[in-house]
Amino acid sequence: MTILKNAGQAVLGSILMFAGITHLTVARQEFQAQVPDWFPLDADFVVIASGIVEVTLGLALLTIWKQPARGVLGAIVATFFVVIFPGNIAQWLEHKDGFGLDTDTKRFVRLFFQPLLVWWALGVTSAISTIRSIRAARTSATR
Template sequence: MLRTIARGVLAGLLAAAGLAHLFWLRRGFRIAVPPWATRLLHTDEDMIVVASGAAELVLSAGLVALPRERRRAGMAVAALFVAVFPGNVHHWATGVSAPGLRTDRARLLRLFLQPMLVAWALWATAPERSR
């Protein structure tokens, strides 16, 4: 029961973040994209923000709509959280304000939140134990 609630909340947060990446906070999220990422992926900051938003929406839907693939969806969500971590480090290191992260303290706390998000995704999608 608790995992089901945690999964639903996680799916909701991913959906909200995905929509924010695609629409109302898209411009602000470009700040967190490290310059090396655009060179590595041969694209621009906007495309990376759009792709991450789309990934968040797809993974959110997968958590809810694909119960038989729940574990794989959880691993994919955890992998996304790991993949965006370098952007969070870049954002903290540069000290540039972005939506919701206007202070050095907020940007630093975001770094510590990321491992908790990874753990949440893995725990919420782990198989239920029989009693």
């Protein structure tokens, strides 16, 4: 199981690095389609900032392997996927094309993949059990 988790973490890290690099280079306009119209910051700034975050998280996933840091990192990555989810919803609701998502049906189907990314980040890093252990240790230390 450890080999599968390690491989899953490395693949997720690589995907995040790749996505982050494309945010900063060849796919900036495509990613801007995912920035909601109502969001108060410039779409290009959001794309650049999220690209930097993705590269950083991807690099961390490729280099941090020991617990509890690995589990904490997994929780941070999962949180990132939750935070950017409104952009995916906005792309669907605002009927914005990007990355071949040129119909409402395609944009809607894509929404179901975000929870899988959250699950992936939590699973391969053992984030939930790590966070529980940290909380238990803090609780017992304060008694």
